[in-house]
Amino acid sequence: MRVAFLRPSLDGGRAHDAMEPLAFAALAAVSPEGTTHTLHDERLAPIPTRLNTDLAAITVETYTARRAYQIADSLRAQGVPVVMGGYHPTFLPDEAAQHADAVVLGDGEPVWPQVVADAAAGRLRPRYEADGFPDLATLRFDRSLFHGMDYQKVMPVQVGRGCRFACDFCSIHAFYGRSLRQRPPQAVADEIRRSGARHVLLVDDNLLVDREQAAALFEALIPIGITWGCQVTLDVTHDLELLDLMARSGCIAALVGFESLDDGNLGQMRKRFNTVGGPYAEAIGRFHDRGIMVYGSFVFGYDHDGPDCFERTVQFALDHRLFLVNFSALQPTPATRLYARLESEGRLLHDAWWTDPTYRYGDAAFQPARLSPDELTEGCRRARQQFFRPRSIWRRTWTRPHARSPRRLAIYLGANVMARRALKAKLGKPLGKREMGNGNGEMADSRLITVPA
Ligand code: SF4
Structure with missing residues (x-):
């Protein structure tokens, strides 16, 4: 099972102050055996136009929601299933669900093994949510995800x-x-x-x-x-x-x-x-x-x-x-x-x-x-x-x-x-990548407007 973790930037461009996205390391640590992970962080480099993966997992903050939705729409159009998690999808799961096959609410680690297993079996559920707030005593991080990446x-x-x-x-x-x-x-x-x-x-x-x-x-x-x-x-x-x-x-x-x-x-x-x-x-x-x-x-x-x-x-x-x-x-x-x-x-x-x-x-x-x-x-x-x-x-x-x-x-x-x-x-940047085409502020084309890998 191949999982691609995606971290959108505000506007599809690079950021100068990117730190390692820790949430993905916590998920990678509990992925079922046999799962392979790749990480694409748009703050460091453009996300490839085509992803060779069985599941794309996108972390979404309120400021990156618009860009995350653009990326998700493009991937789903290619047939890649998308799961979203983080603060924003937890607060607005119905909004996120319009752009994702599955939405994770709250802490991701307790439900992540099930998400990956369901994706592998081709039967993702629309929502996953942990029961209560799990103890953090066993929390682990697989930081091998970040090797070779140009973080702070x-x-x-x-x-x-x-x-x-x-x-x-x-x-x-x-x-x-x-x-x-x-x-x-x-x-x-x-x-x-x-x-x-x-x-x-x-x-x-x-x-x-x-x-x-x-x-x-x-x-x-x-x-x-x-x-x-x-x-x-x-x-x-x-x-x-x-x-x-x-x-x-x-x-x-x-x-x-x-x-x-x-x-x-x-x-x-x-x-x-x-x-x-x-x-x-x-x-x-x-x-x-x-x-x-x-x-x-x-x-x-x-x-x-x-x-x-x-x-x-x-x-x-x-x-x-x-x-x-x-x-x-x-x-x-x-x-x-x-x-x-x-x-x-x-x-x-x-x-x-x-x-x-x-x-x-x-x-x-x-x-x-x-x-x-x-x-x-x-x-x-x-x-x-x-x-x-x-x-x-x-x-x-x-x-x-x-x-x-x-x-x-x-x-x-x-x-x-x-x-x-x-x-x-x-400052002053629009959120999300600029739309192609009509220039009137409406999405004319939601394809990923990024350079090929
Ligand atoms: S609720 Fe806590 S974390 Fe949030 S602003 Fe207040 S002190 Fe800071």
Whole structure:
């Protein structure tokens, strides 16, 4: 049985910041014996126009849905059965089913052996869904899939799934519900040690699920001597002992969702927990004191944001010497509370922005309360430009965690240059590959418009 794993890009083009798509490694590890796998990642190279495979498995995010559907339609027209999985098909299975022979909802690993067996027997079912949320203790990854591929040199590693919080705009809660699952810390450390990787990204949406588990993981990482980054909530800075341990175990960068400087916005997005332990400046100082660079994530467009929100936030990010930032227009993702609220208030600008050929990456997709959609789009663009311009990168260099060693300086500068380049490449791009033919925004031809292998 031959399985081709496909990872679409936003617009059919390459991306500069592609990391290994870990979900496929988890599926490959549980494929029935005798299955052969190939991986086509459109962020690295065009997907061949014809695939010699018995099953195509496509992972779909909301941003790549339109491109995924184009690829799937083309493959099915060639007689290749297609299965889709990931966040987007889980949230909108009926939409995905229009482009797939089978849709996997939720965690893929428990049902994957059955999917492959059914495909081999020519009787794929329309839907597969695991019973509940399986334990992650036995989770394995077959990373041989990635050999010879030109991914970033940082190895993604998954510690657990789920988050303790339920922010209004976030799809994590919609996908994992209340389930909070973690792999045994020693299993994670063993996986890293065996891989020989020196630089690791712990990809969990919030690494701090359980204090004791986190401490055990950090202890287990110390003897390996790696450097690592993660995404974590600000409450980690309230526990100085844990934060010290985190730094000693090799953490050099943490992505933190500050989201907004406005308390009214934090209340609306259900994220007031951000400021319970003190002001942002104090939390950043605690990271910096331990040599941890802070990657700040901010969203613009909540109801308390007026025209001055961009300038204030950029100034904050520059004054506090953030390592990197995400400055994003608030994005209504299906299945979130935010989406339901904006829809009920009649504020969505598209029926489904992710499949709308007129939508462009980075555009506001809803009507903000105190800004026009164009002001929101343009304000975000300007904020990114100000933060990532060469003068700002230079100014932020001279802070302890960024310039503590020549190696750290290289990481800081390299990451900023790459972020600047990646943003430039993505912003303003339509989602999906441009249609051939009529040019009026309707699909004239859904064939794969890619170069032959
Ligand atoms: S803390 Fe982060 S991962 Fe958790 S629900 Fe909020 S935005 Fe999502």
